[in-house]
Amino acid sequence: MARETIRREAAVRACMARFDGKELRYGVADCVRLVGHSMHKLGVGAPLLKGVRYRSELGAAKALKGLGFADLAEAVDALGFVRIGAAMAWPGDIIAGPSREDGPFRVALSVAHEYGAVRTLAFGPTPDGRVICGVGKPDLSHPDVIAWRVAHG
Numbered sequence: 001m002a003r004e005t006i007r008r009e010a011a012v013r014a015c016m017a018r019f020d021g022k023e024l025r026y027g028v029a030d031c032v033r034l035v036g037h038s039m040h041k042l043g044v045g046a047p048l049l050k051g052v053r054y055r056s057e058l059g060a061a062k063a064l065k066g067l068g069f070a071d072l073a074e075a076v077d078a079l080g081f082v083r084i085g086a087a088m089a090w091p092g093d094i095i096a097g098p099s100r101e102d103g104p105f106r107v108a109l110s111v112a113h114e115y116g117a118v119r120t121l122a123f124g125p126t127p128d129g130r131v132i133c134g135v136g137k138p139d140l141s142h143p144d145v146i147a148w149r150v151a152h153g
Contacts, residue, residue, distance in 0.1 A: 008091040011041035015111055015121055016135075024123050024131040027054045031109040031123050032072070034133065035094050039106045039113045042092050042150050048075055061104045072096060073146055081148035086140045087125035089147045097122075098144040105142060117147065 015038050019089055022029040036046040045122030048067060054060040069075040073096050077083075089112040099108035113135050123133045138145065 003026075011038050011092045012111065012113055012121065014038075018122055019121065020135070022133050023084055024133075026056050027059050029123075029133065030060070034079050034121065034123070035076075037148055038092050038094075039108045044150055044152060046079070047057070048078065054067065057105070069104075070080040071106050076109070076146075076148055079148075081150060083141045084147050084149050086116045086117045086138070086145050087149040088149075090115055090149070093117070093150050095120050095122075095138060096144075096146040097138050098142055107146065110138065112147070132144045 006149040014053060015034060019029055019034050020038055024030055028031070028099040033095070036049045041048045052063050052067070054063045064075060066073070067075065068119070071077065076096065078095055084093070089095060091112055091114060095110045095112055095117050096107040097110065098106070100106050108122065113119040113121050117136050117138060120138050121133065121135055123131055124136055125131055
């Protein structure tokens with residue numbers, strides 16, 4: 001377990017080094033790229049992202065639909081990870097929280113920063129209206145929060 005903890009914490013540090021403080025840029029610095037980077041650092045492939053390109057929210061929605069998914073939660077489910085309670089998350093696991101009322105981005109993805117998803121690394125609004133990546137405390141009691149254990153098949 002100690003080796004797994006070290007590996008997961010290193011993956012989270014790599015995500016922070018790459019994304020923390022970065023402004024949202026679809027296809028470059030967004031929740032999907034954040035989660036994909038975490039998976040890569042954990043040694044888990046992200047085949048759904050291979051060759052997928054988009055540069056706008058509309059482009060991201062079209063790419064998601066082109067892959068056959070109604071929303072991001074469906075896409076993560078297709079990766080075959082086991083759903084877990086968010087409070088059971090380990091660093092590097094995927095957390096999806098409410099983002100909008102409907103549509104392909106009804107949930108936004110984040111990476112568990114700490115055990116129990118007490119804090120997550122995610123893109124979110126700042127007081128001045130920008131959307132940047134940072135560490136925050138999610139509302140784990142919200143009924144739309146979903147979590148997945150990122151693990152080798």
